[in-house]
Amino acid sequence: MAEILRYKIDGTEHEASPGTTVAAALLNVGVTAFRISVSGEPRAPLCGMGICFDCRVTIDGVSNVRSCLEPVADGMEIETGG
Amino acid sequence: MTYDVAIIGAGIVGAACADRLSSEGLSVCVIDGPSEFAPATAAGMGHIVVMDDSDAQFALTSYSQKLWDEFASELPPEAEFENCGTLWIAADEEEMEEVDRKFWKYAEIGLTTEILDERSLRSAEPNLKKGLPGALRVPGDSVVYQPVATNFLLARAQAAGASISRNAAVSLVIDGLVETWGGERIEAQHIVISAGCGSTLLPELAKAVKPRKGHLVITERTNTTVNHQLVELGYLRSAHGTDRDSVAFNIQPRKTGQLLIGSSRQYGSDDPSADLEIVAKMMKRALEYFPSAADAQATRIWTGFRPATPDGLPYIGMVPGYEKVYAATGHEGLGITTALGTAALIADEILGRESAIPREPYSPTRIDG
Amino acid sequence: MYDLASNRSQTAWRSKPVAKKKTEILVIGGGPAGLAAAEAASSHGKQVTVIDENPAFGGQIWRAEKSELSEKAKNLVEALEKNGVEMIASCTCVASLPDKRILALSNGKTFPIRYDKVIIATGAREQFVPFPGWTLPGVFGAGGLQALVKGGYDISGKRIVVAGTGPLLLAVAAYLKKKGGNVILIAERTDLLSLIGFGLSALRVPGKWREALELRKEIRGISYMTSSSVLWADGNGKLSRVTITNDNEESEIECDLLAIGWHLVPNLEVPTLFGCDLLACAVNADEYMRTSVEDVLSAGEINFVGGLELSLIEGKIAGHSAAENLEAARGLLAKRSRLLTFASSMLNTFLTDPEELRKAVTNDTIVCRCEDVPYGRVKDLKGFNEAKLETRLGMGQCQGRVCGSACEVLFGWEANSVRPPLVPLKISELANFETENK
Numbered sequence: 001m002a003e004i005l006r007y008k009i010d011g012t013e014h015e016a017s018p019g020t021t022v023a024a025a026l027l028n029v030g031v032t033a034f035r036i037s038v039s040g041e042p043r044a045p046l047c048g049m050g051i052c053f054d055c056r057v058t059i060d061g062v063s064n065v066r067s068c069l070e071p072v073a074d075g076m077e078i079e080t081g082g
Numbered sequence: 083m084t085y086d087v088a089i090i091g092a093g094i095v096g097a098a099c100a101d102r103l104s105s106e107g108l109s110v111c112v113i114d115g116p117s118e119f120a121p122a123t124a125a126g127m128g129h130i131v132v133m134d135d136s137d138a139q140f141a142l143t144s145y146s147q148k149l150w151d152e153f154a155s156e157l158p159p160e161a162e163f164e165n166c167g168t169l170w171i172a173a174d175e176e177e178m179e180e181v182d183r184k185f186w187k188y189a190e191i192g193l194t195t196e197i198l199d200e201r202s203l204r205s206a207e208p209n210l211k212k213g214l215p216g217a218l219r220v221p222g223d224s225v226v227y228q229p230v231a232t233n234f235l236l237a238r239a240q241a242a243g244a245s246i247s248r249n250a251a252v253s254l255v256i257d258g259l260v261e262t263w264g265g266e267r268i269e270a271q272h273i274v275i276s277a278g279c280g281s282t283l284l285p286e287l288a289k290a291v292k293p294r295k296g297h298l299v300i301t302e303r304t305n306t307t308v309n310h311q312l313v314e315l316g317y318l319r320s321a322h323g324t325d326r327d328s329v330a331f332n333i334q335p336r337k338t339g340q341l342l343i344g345s346s347r348q349y350g351s352d353d354p355s356a357d358l359e360i361v362a363k364m365m366k367r368a369l370e371y372f373p374s375a376a377d378a379q380a381t382r383i384w385t386g387f388r389p390a391t392p393d394g395l396p397y398i399g400m401v402p403g404y405e406k407v408y409a410a411t412g413h414e415g416l417g418i419t420t421a422l423g424t425a426a427l428i429a430d431e432i433l434g435r436e437s438a439i440p441r442e443p444y445s446p447t448r449i450d451g
Numbered sequence: 452m453y454d455l456a457s458n459r460s461q462t463a464w465r466s467k468p469v470a471k472k473k474t475e476i477l478v479i480g481g482g483p484a485g486l487a488a489a490e491a492a493s494s495h496g497k498q499v500t501v502i503d504e505n506p507a508f509g510g511q512i513w514r515a516e517k518s519e520l521s522e523k524a525k526n527l528v529e530a531l532e533k534n535g536v537e538m539i540a541s542c543t544c545v546a547s548l549p550d551k552r553i554l555a556l557s558n559g560k561t562f563p564i565r566y567d568k569v570i571i572a573t574g575a576r577e578q579f580v581p582f583p584g585w586t587l588p589g590v591f592g593a594g595g596l597q598a599l600v601k602g603g604y605d606i607s608g609k610r611i612v613v614a615g616t617g618p619l620l621l622a623v624a625a626y627l628k629k630k631g632g633n634v635i636l637i638a639e640r641t642d643l644l645s646l647i648g649f650g651l652s653a654l655r656v657p658g659k660w661r662e663a664l665e666l667r668k669e670i671r672g673i674s675y676m677t678s679s680s681v682l683w684a685d686g687n688g689k690l691s692r693v694t695i696t697n698d699n700e701e702s703e704i705e706c707d708l709l710a711i712g713w714h715l716v717p718n719l720e721v722p723t724l725f726g727c728d729l730l731a732c733a734v735n736a737d738e739y740m741r742t743s744v745e746d747v748l749s750a751g752e753i754n755f756v757g758g759l760e761l762s763l764i765e766g767k768i769a770g771h772s773a774a775e776n777l778e779a780a781r782g783l784l785a786k787r788s789r790l791l792t793f794a795s796s797m798l799n800t801f802l803t804d805p806e807e808l809r810k811a812v813t814n815d816t817i818v819c820r821c822e823d824v825p826y827g828r829v830k831d832l833k834g835f836n837e838a839k840l841e842t843r844l845g846m847g848q849c850q851g852r853v854c855g856s857a858c859e860v861l862f863g864w865e866a867n868s869v870r871p872p873l874v875p876l877k878i879s880e881l882a883n884f885e886t887e888n889k
Contacts, residue, residue: 012469019515020603021506027604032588034690038303038338038847039823042688044588046820048595049511051718052506052574053819053848063558064302064379064753064848065873068602070504082704118836160841227841248833260757302848302875338843355726356871358546358554358884365882376882379875381848 002048007076020066022078023048023055034067035079085111088260088270091277094121094232094418095410098425099274100239100246100247106429110244111268112236113260115280121228122278122417125386127298127334127344128228129285129311130419131168132220134187138395138443143416146423147222149438151175153422154224160229161336169198169310171331171371172215175316179217188220195220196217209306215446218315222425223310227335228418243281252283257405272432273407276424278389279436281411290449293413294389295348297361301378314371331362331371338399341378343368345415349362349390356383391416398427398444409446410433474500476773477553477566479544479721482510483759484751484766485572486527491770493534494571500564501531502542502555510574510757511594514601546871547724554884556872561880567775568746571722571734571767575715575752578645578856581826582811583683585711589690593623593712600630607631612693613705614681615712615829616636623667637670638695640681640807640873644776664762682811684709716856717753723869732859738784741767748773757794764790775842805860812861819854821847826861835866846880848875 004015009029012082016025023045026034034055035043050069058079059065067078087103089096090115104110111180114120127316130150134140145360154163172178188195188236196219198206203217240246247266254261254274261269267318282288314331346360369376389412391397395417397409408431410424430437478485481503501508507515510523519527523671530854531538545561546554562625571635577592584590591599593615600606613624619707620637628634639735658698665882679697692705717733727734728743733754740748750769751762764787771780813829824844833856838844845851845866852875855866 016603021599022568024603024605028600034588036588037820037823041586041823042588043586043820044689045591045599046579046595047577048591048598049576051849051852052579052595052820053852058846059785063377068599069505119840124836124840144806233841263627299881301878301880303691356546358548358881362884365878367880376877376879378878380848380872380878380881381561382846382870382883383872386872405760 004057005072005076006072007074007078009071009078012078016072018071020072022057022065022070022072022076025072026057026067026078031080035080035082040058046051083109083238083269085109085268087111087272088113089274089276090116090255090260091120091275091280091411092232092248092282093123093276093278094228094235094421095413095424096120096274097232097235097239098109098277098421099276099277099410099428100244101242102429103233103308103352103426103432104239104242104244105278106433107159110239110257111270112239112246113242113250113252113262113268114166114246114248116249117278118283119222119277120148120232121387122388123228123232123434125298126228126385126415126418127342127420128225128226129168130224131311131313131358131416132188132193132417133240133416134184136235136395139416140187140191141439142423142444143397144193145426146420148222149422149426150224150226150419151222154233157226157231158234160227161229161234162227163224164226165222165224165311166335167414168223169203169216169312170315171203171210171312172217172315173371174217178215179215180315184218189258192222193222195270206314207309207443209308209372211371211373214371223311223328225336226418227336238303253278254388255283255407257407258396271406274410274428275401275408276410278411278417279387281389281409282447284401284407284409286446286449287397287409290397291389292349292388292391293352294414295346295351295385295387296344296415297346297356297364297383297385299343299361299365299380300376301340302381304341305339306334306341306374306380307439308333308341311335312372314367329360333368333372333375343374343375354385354387356385357395360393364391388414388417392427393448396420396424396444399431399441401446402450469681473496473561474566476770477502477564477569478572479553480510480572480574480751481505481508481538481540482572482574482751482762482767483512483749484574484762485510485570486524486531488572488750488770488773489536489764490527490534490569491533491767492774493531493536493770494841495771495774495776495779497774498535499531500537500862502539502544502564502704504541504543505540506805508538508540511598514598516601532665536824540683543874544721544724544804545873547726548703554872556874556876559877561876561882561884566750569725569772570740570748570750570769571727571742571753572750572762572769572837573718573721573723573753574762575717575756576852578716578860579853580713580808580860581816581857582681583813583816584685584693586817586820586826587684587686588688588691589686589707590684590709590711593619594715596708596710597623597626600627606708607629609707610635610705611708611710612636612638612681612695612706612712612781613712614640614641614695615692616640617712617714619712621666622671623712624667624673627710628670628673631635632708635706636695637673637675638681638697639675640680640827641677643677668849681709681711695875715752715756717756719867720754720850720852720869720873722749722753722871723867725873729867737786738768739772739780740765741772755794756789756792761787761790762793781874798887818861819844819847819851821849821854824854829858830862835864836868839868
């Protein structure tokens with residue numbers, strides 16, 4: 001379990017330890033605009049437990065994934081701001 | 083007090099009648115049931131479409147479409163009225179013959195349409211499946227977000243003096259009197275029943291108006307371009323068989339970028355829950371025509387019940403055996419389209435005037451016939 | 452066999468769904484209630500499957516710290532695996548199907564699971580109450596921030612304000628402090644007298660006062676205000692300060708994060724899909740946890756938000772009851788009834804006056820975060836349904852999970868108009884809906 005996971009956020013490579021959720025990883029990197037709201041505001045997680053859908057991002061090409069429910073995986077590509 | 087007119091049902095047909103009649107100076111009372119919003123209107127698609135599977139349907143839909151065009155400039159922007167037109171899509175060469183027939187039929191009443199061949203269809207709707215032979219473009223058709231339009235009509239009627247009695251389920255209608263389960267008695271010279279599938283409170287209508295279940299699926303906002311309301315020509319065949327379950331391809335672009343995908347028709351089900359097997363058939367059909375929707379995500383599926391009649395035409399006009407009790411129901415899937423036309427015909431009949439189109443084909447006198 | 456470690460580190464993301472297509476007792480939700488139910492049911496030799504939307508079991512209260520499950524949850528999960536219980540994490544119930552089936556979603560793929568009996572234990576979520584600025588990045592639910600920190604969010608050195616009401620605030624503040632957060636203030640809306648009253652009633656329950664004392668020790672050094680709440684939050688693209696009121700005096704506090712906690716509300720989406728009768732915004736189940744729908748049981752916080760002990764006992768009762776061993780369930784009824792009484796008394800202390808909550812809201816305050824619908828557009832409408840139709844409030848991705856309970860507080864509207872699918876599904880996935888297994 002001591003391995004380091006390498007993944008990308010919007011094309012830039014980052015590292016995380018196993019068990020880190022995508023939402024936590026994005027917050028640790030300082031991402032504030034997980035998604036852009038209908039009226040153009042940046043949005044980030046509110047509920048942290050899969051309820052609010054405000055933390056949704058695109059992961060490996062799949063859009064609207066709730067990042068708080070998804071652990072980071074090695075090689076994962078995350079796109080924000082959708 | 084005695085109202086000139088009591089209208090039972092505040093869906094889009096009732097709302098249009100209330101608006102029309104109160105603007106003519108009549109005193110109007112709208113009586114609506116316990117649901118917060120008329121269920122059939124809420125569940126519908128908001129496609130304003132000229133349909134030609136009978137002359138009478140053709141007359142009523144094209145008349146109503148004209149009325150919508152006049153009304154459009156008064157609607158608030160939230161009603162999202164958009165004159166996007168309809169594409170009737172042919173799946174094969176045989177259906178292209180139907181495109182031709184439809185073209186001439188529309189031309190007969192002076193409605194301009196356009197025949198698109200494979201290439202022009204492709205440039206009009208680049209996301210449709212490649213190789214479709216063509217389509218008929220009906221540029222006069224529109225889409226509207228009908229809940230907002232309905233509330234706008236009701237609000238305008240209220241501003242003109244109409245009163246609206248909500249949460250009042252009607253228990254009895256006799257000549258000149260409406261009674262609710264709560265014991266309220268509303269007296270009126272004329273009574274209009276525009277309660278969709280709930281219009282069955284008259285035994286005569288109960289016999290003839292049957293719920294026909296439909297499903298709709300809406301997606302999240304997408305970047306997939308859809309320029310028209312897209313309907314398969316086969317819709318005519320599948321939608322108007324009266325006794326079997328059917329699905330047909332139908333996509334409506336919403337101003338939000340969401341796609342509203344239909345459609346299904348089922349008789350004999352009163353279960354409002356979504357039937358995912360029917361939905362799967364609908365989606366398969368949609369993807370046959372519009373493969374680009376495959377990755378769009380559905381956020382909600384819902385069902386509704388259309389008030390259907392045996393001959394596919396609505397009942398508009400005085401119900402035989404009653405004194406001044408009128409039906410304005412049985413519009414099946416065309417309630418949004420024909421609401422304004424229906425209201426005009428009802429107003430004409432109540433006020434003893436000629437109408438712009440003959441009223442006789444829609445008369446409930448045919449119920450017993 | 453379910454491998455906790457590998458499921459979390461490799462992620463379920465690319466693996467195939469592992470569910471059996473058929474089980475005797477299906478448990479939806481692998482928090483305390485669901486796990487207790489699975490244990491009780493499997494103790495009678497029943498074949499049990501537990502699904503949970505989260506990547507790990509344990510629910511919110513036993514939420515794993517990165518890859519480490521809490522001791523209690525780990526023991527329970529191991530016991531279940533020994534009993535042969537099938538455990539499927541990262542698996543969501545998206546629809547209820549005819550013929551005793553659900554449609555489950557895992558790794559982007561749907562599949563039906565057939566059951567003889569189903570126990571719903573989907574737990575509770577945080578109640579959110581809109582206020583100006585609550586959509587800014589950096590504003591979290593109190594439990595939400597805690598969950599994110601457990602998921603690996605590093606808050607060391609962050610200036611944090613914890614606000615809202617209820618005993619949860621202290622627990623969250625203590626946790627955040629322990630994790631290196633600079634908790635500068637706990638703003639409790641309730642007044643001191645009511646809190647003392649609550650403290651006295653809590654003393655009647657063994658163990659509770661010790662818990663409270665421990666907490667007080669842990670939060671030593673953090674300023675604690677009563678009769679105090681957040682009026683609004685400010686910042687340019689993210690939170691940078693909050694304005695709070697304390698006994699009618701306003702002050703500004705610079706901070707990086709705001710953790711705001713009100714009550715918990717039951718997750719009623721799944722029981723609503725099943726058609727279970729609801730009562731007072733909870734599932735209306737009998738003492739054996741049977742709902743109004745045959746062969747559908749419910750346990751834990753969807754019946755009453757009453758904390759861990761109540762959830763565990765309800766889970767056990769539901770498990771015995773689903774295994775048709777009412778005798779075993781009967782022995783637990785008295786204890787459940789005692790816990791229920793205590794939980795109800797606790798609720799009353801922290802009930803917040805809706806009038807108070809509405810005060811902070813302005814016409815521009817967003818109520819529905821998915822569709823960005825402001826308060827001013829919906830305040831004069833008749834109800835949730837009309838608001839949905841008129842403004843698209845509640846029609847976005849979260850399907851009213853956040854704004855629904857907010858509207859209950861703000862307007863007294865009843866908001867349970869759930870539609871399948873419970874989470875967005877690709878059109879191609881809907882098209883592939885299998886009719887096998889009929």
